[in-house]
Amino acid sequence: MDNFEEVMRKYSDTVYRIAFVRTGNSHDAEDITQDVFLSYIRAGKTYADEEHRKAWLIRAAVNASINTVRSAWKRHSGGQLNENEGRTDENFHRIETRSVVYSAVLKLPEKYRTVVHLFYYEDMTLAQISQLTKTRENTVKSRLRRAKDILREKLEGVDFDV
Amino acid sequence: MFKELYKEDNGLIAPDAAFIEELTEKMRIARAKPSFFTYKRGVPTPLIAAAVLMITGALALNAIILSGVSVKEASSGGYSDGERSNAAGGDSPGLDEESPSPGDYDVGAGSEDGAAAWSPPVSKADGLDAYIAGIYAFRYFGADYTGNYVVVPENFAEYFANGAEWEEIPADEREMPPAPPYILLHGDDESGVPYLFEDGTLAVCFPRTETPYRLFRGEPSLYAELLDIAGNAHD
Known part of the structure; x- marks a missing residue:
């Protein structure tokens, strides 16, 4: 799939x-x-297959998200993304009012959210997440476990199959 | 069960269709202009040059409120005429070779009510080029976006002082924009429109962007170029 517009159509939601x-906001x-x-355009890479392309875009999205949250400006301007109170973001409010599960995920500490998302939404394995986030697999595992513990407390009656 | 519920909930999270459409168009144009992404020492920055060409045909700003800040003269940037380059390649229409005289920069700032109506020596790029220019140049200089205002640190030019090439400053080394005084600009809701001041101060209006989150070091020649741009555009 070399057509850029197709790539955007296919992966923009994922990213x-x-x-x-x-980040918790639109x-x-x-x-x-x-x-x-x-960055994708600038990189101008060719990909062996769609899995590689998707992996590149996911990695770029994860890194960019981490950079945004960690940025000095965010820290100093009080843009604490763990605190979603008072946000006027439409997506956020839609989630808050219509989704108990996603809303609970958004209230997790930042470092847990990405792991949860990649594991449960992108169906990635712990090893894949580890490789993608350049984090040790045991760390990924413990973050996921901790996230599930927190979510279990908040989401009574919701089962975690894995 | 959690997995199914979470996947279902993600259906509620999607980028605005208009945003994707707009972005796709911008990417298409950006892709057609790869030189926009090249920043090398000694090479005129086509990114800025393109913005300059747009600037020459710029529209007047609707309203700009200058809050108790005097705008410096273009010549205060510390670059001799010989160091300046014509970013538009020497034959761009509307760009005067001569820099404006210092007297041209009396902009009436600092009125008692702090909100002097100002016919600004400011230029505005337009269109997608401006948007891309905004993304790759102006947005990264530490401006704070608050509502319709873009706040640019007055001594922002210092960001250019030491950099040899364009490079992204690692996250851990990034600094907050310096403390006030700031120059406040009234934006006009045109996304990505960069405003160039004759003292080299830049601002960009990003209605969609709450907080620029990157700072870049830029080569000094670019700053000189921008001074030239702003000064000439004033004419």
């Missing part, structure tokens, strides 16, 4: 959702989506 779950998610696809 945006990774950004949103980490503005940053859109910025990150934009940056990821600009």
Whole structure:
């Protein structure tokens, strides 16, 4: 799939959702989506198959999301993304009012959210997440376990199959 | 069960269709202009040059409020005429070779009410080129976006002082924009429109962007170029 517009159509939701779950707001998610696809153009790489292309875009989205959250500006300006109170973001409010599960995920500490998303939404294995986030597999495993513990407390009656 | 519920909920999270459409168009154009992404020492920055060409045909700003800040003269940037380059390649229409005189920069700032109506020596790029220019140049300089205002640190030019090439500053080394005084600009809701001041101060209006989150070091020649751009555009 060399057609850029097709790539955007196919993966923009994927990139945006990774950004949103980490940052918790549409503005940053859109910025990150934009940056990821600009980076994609700049990289000008060819990919062995669609899995590689998707992996590249996911990695770029994860990295861009982490950078955004960690940025000095965010830290100093009080843009604490763990605290979603008072947000006027439309996506956030839609989630808050219509989704108990996603809303609970958004309230997790940042470092857990991405792991949860990649594992449960992108169906990635712990090893794949480890490789993609450059984090030790045991760390990924413990983050996922901890996230599930927190979610179990908040989401009574919801089963975690895995 | 969690997995199914979570996947289902993700259906609620999607980028705005208009945003994707707009972005696709921008990417298409950006892709057709790969030189926009090249920043090398000694090479005129086509990114900026393109923005300059757009600037020459710029529209007037609707309203700009300057809040108790005097705008410096273009010549205060510390670059001799010989160091300046014509970013538009020497034959761009509307770009005067001569820099404006210092007297041209009396902009009436600092009125008692702090909100002097100002016919600004400011230029505005337009269209997609401006948007891309905004993304790759102006957005990264530490401006704070608050509502319709873009706040640019007055001594922002210092960001250019030491950099040899364009490079992204690692996340851990990034710094906050310096403390006030700031120059406040009234934006006009046109996404990505960069405003160039004759003192080299830049701002960009990003209605979609809450907080620029990158700072870049840029080569000094680019700053000189921008001074030239801003000064000439003033004419």
